[in-house]
Amino acid sequence: MKMNEKHEAFAEKTAPQLYKIGMFAQMNHITIKTLRFYEEQGLLCPAFVGSENGYRYYTMNQMADIHRITALKQAGFTLDEIKLINQGADTTSLLTSKKVALLRKIAELTSQISVIDGYLYGPAKALDTPVLIRKIPAVIVASMQKRIDSYDELFSFMPEMGAEMERLGCQCALPEYCFTHYLEPGYKEDHILIETCEAVTEKKEDSALVKFRELPKITAACIFHKGSYDNFPDTYAAILRFIEENGYEICGNIRENYIDGIWNKDREEDWLSEIQIPVRVI
DSSP states (O other), X not given: OOTTSOOOOOSSOOOOOEEEHHHHHHHTTOOHHHHHHHHHTTSOOOSXXXXXTOOEEEETTHHHHXXXXXXHHHTTOOHHHHHHHHTTOOHHHHHHHHHHHHHHHHHHHHHHHHHHHHHHTSGGGOTTOOOEEEEEOOEEEEEEEXXXXXXXXXXXXXXXXXXXXXXTTOOBOSSOOEEEXXXXXXXXXXXEEEEEEEXXXXXXXXXXXXXXXXXXXXXXXXXXXXXXXXXXXXXXXXXXXXXXXXXXXXXXXXXXXXXXXXXXXXXXXXXEXXXXXXXXXX
């Protein structure tokens, strides 16, 4: 045909190629049973059904429908949700809701993995010292700061703090919560600035020795330590390794929570402390 010759319009468009259900199932790597189920659920109906023999036929264009159904199933959508999308529901809203649900699931699974890692990374992998990520609520504390010459002096001034709190009319909160902050960065062997805090039911008027404030709630990596404080470095090594390997970073002062100690336990091996390190996801 020459370029200047007039083109004749096609009388009719070519009919689409029809594929029997078995061939169409093979083309899409699914079973005939699945295609029949999709038809029953109203998700994907054949393009043509033989009136005499009831044979099902599909077209090449319907492969895109199969791929969409498969992709949405892999994303966690139910068949009812996929049906809503096929019927013209707000796809963006449904996808956003599904994403939020999946993110919640990821957070739940991450928390479960953290518990397992806590057992794996505890000192000597002991099952009684897992690292846990948990919420610590806001707390009103009476606090006293002091610079001590060594860690052996850590508890020597607590009776003085207790006497001052009693004079001020303080009532300790239940459960009891007493912990120490180290107020200067890095490890120091002497001339250590610390702050000891005791949870109380309400603030009182500050005195020269004891101050009152409310500490905000925190998310913290927590691990228990049993026995002598001389072994704290091993426990710290475990919790710091956990923080680094699980995508967290430290975002506040470390707390050493003293639960049982020389004041109520005769044996050193019965002392119980908890290290709490404020963290956030990187």
